[in-house]
Amino acid sequence: MKPNKHIVVPPGEGNTLNVLGAAYTVKISGAETNSAFCLTEALNPPQSFVPLHTHTREDESFYILEGALEIRCGDHTFNAPQGTAVLLPRNVPHAFRNAGNVPAKVLITLTPAGFEGFFEEAAQLPADQPPDPKKLAAIGRKYGLEFVPPPVQG
Numbered sequence: 001m002k003p004n005k006h007i008v009v010p011p012g013e014g015n016t017l018n019v020l021g022a023a024y025t026v027k028i029s030g031a032e033t034n035s036a037f038c039l040t041e042a043l044n045p046p047q048s049f050v051p052l053h054t055h056t057r058e059d060e061s062f063y064i065l066e067g068a069l070e071i072r073c074g075d076h077t078f079n080a081p082q083g084t085a086v087l088l089p090r091n092v093p094h095a096f097r098n099a100g101n102v103p104a105k106v107l108i109t110l111t112p113a114g115f116e117g118f119f120e121e122a123a124q125l126p127a128d129q130p131p132d133p134k135k136l137a138a139i140g141r142k143y144g145l146e147f148v149p150p151p152v153q154g
Contacts (some may be wrong), residue, residue, distance in 0.1 A: 007032055007132045014041070017123035020131055022048060024123075030113020038113040042067070044104040049097030054089045057144035058110045062086040067104030071096045073087075118143040 007028055014025040028039040044067075052072065062069070068081040070105045073094040088094045098104040107153055110116070110125075125131050137147055 011033045017119050018127045019119050019122045021045060021127055022127065024119045026116050026119065029116055033113060035113045037076075037109055037111045038116045040108045040109055040110070040116065040119070041065075042106045044096075044098040044106065046098055046101050046103060050095055052093050052095040052148040054093045054148060055115070056145060056146065057090060058112055058115055059090050060088040060094075060115075061109045061111070062088070063107040063109075065105040065107055067098060067102050068100055068107065069096045069104050070099050088110070115143050115145070118145060 008055050009027045014027040015029070016025040022045060024042040025041045025043075026038065027041055028037075030036070030038045035044070048060060062071070062080065064080050064082050064084045064086075066082055068079060068084075071078055071088075071094065073086075073088050074092050074117055118139060120134065122131075123143070125135060133147075140147060
């Protein structure tokens with residue numbers, strides 16, 4: 001990409017991927033921003049969640065366009081209704097879920113870019129069955145993502 005080239009992605013366009021039952025549309029990829037950032041729109045179904053995980057390479061920011069998410073970042077859990085902006089820094093474990101009865105539409109910016117490769121590879125896993133945790137973890141490691149195991153009860 002030339003630094004002075006504009007990018008326009010009309011509504012409903014972009015590269016849409018089914019990532020474990022959620023639609024992720026890459027609106028502007030790292031290939032288009034010299035790896036500076038990736039802009040993705042996610043549509044998280046009601047009662048869906050992303051488990052506790054850590055990004056080691058990028059910061060992740062959310063802007064809630066529709067619906068709401070419950071977000072955990074480090075030791076804090078908070079509600080993020082429509083209109084909320086959230087920064088989830090790299091190397092801090094975080095998770096989120098749509099506890100509502102309507103889809104949550106979220107604009108996600110990943111800085112720097114590169115993590116969109118995870119979305120592309122995870123979209124190759126069967127969407128009609130629970131993901132194989134080992135396969136998903138292996139894909140995540142390629143992109144600097146580590147799933148945080150639950151604490152041992154005892």
